[in-house]
Amino acid sequence: MIGASKIKQYSNVLEKPLSKGKQEVSLSAFAFLFSELVQYNQTQVDNIAELERRLEDAGYAVGARCLELLCHREKCVMFMPFWLSQGNRRETRLLGILSFVHSTVWKVLFGKVADSLEKGTEHEDEYMISEKELLVNRFISIPKDMGTFNCGAFVAGIVRGVLDSAGFPAVVTAHFVPMEGQQRPRTTILIKFAEEVLRREARLG
């Protein structure tokens, strides 16, 4: 159950409740589930673009719920005085929501902050979050005939879900970026914000 629980004093150590454990899921369980998800979708579609779209839609559902959950969890911090728990602010600025995705969301989902957050050079509305190796791609290798397909489309969907629910509609895609000197290419999540977001941002100054 989400939310702060009452803290009771137990006289007998045997009466203490068991600890809640770490808020973690086993990587192998997730990898198995994700591989089943990809395989299931593969049987339903006949081209790569459709497969990417389906993975992205699955991620979108996760992202939308993730934002609600994080907003609530950051507020309900135990051991703090009740009036101090109004910690989380609603993000209205572009950089604010981007750093929220880059640090908080990544930390909750993957256990670490993303490797880097960059602003695109060619277009004003493009931002990139890069990661040396996406957690979801750890046990996946793409066959040659699939071309540029990236299972990171799931993570791109999550990011799109978070941004969309927070009021920043965007088009998010995942790409492989080959790096010199390294065997596996780096993964980049490319975020392209919609027109209205940029106009609103310019208006806010």
Added chain:
Amino acid sequence: MIVCVAVVGHQNNPLYIQSFTEADDALKLHHIVHCSLDVVDERVNNPKKSGPTLNETFLGLLYPTENYKVYGYLTNTKVKFILVTTDLDVRDVDVRNFFRRFHAAYVDAVSNPFHVPGKKITSRTFAERVSNIVKSFGLSST
């Protein structure tokens, strides 16, 4: 005495409305909730730039009307919770507490993978939890 609670989506579409008295006309309560949405929008668009009131989640007393008081709460995803009560002496702390538990119930209901965001919340568990929270609203204040 809480008369009505409502969850309104980010496009001002109602996601969940529940009234807790048989006496009052349900339509009137719907109307009060609908009018309070304007006040919420006003608060959001013209924030009082004095310190911590910027981007707060708990909006406080929206407006008092005849014999009702209406409280508002805004989440990160622009989903609004509206609370209509007939109590005259409600403490701020109680209302904040109420909204915190209501937010917990809402997050649990939305985390359901079968729930479509934007559609009405049809979970019975959510309805039960909400009525539990409403019942313990006045009683927990000491």
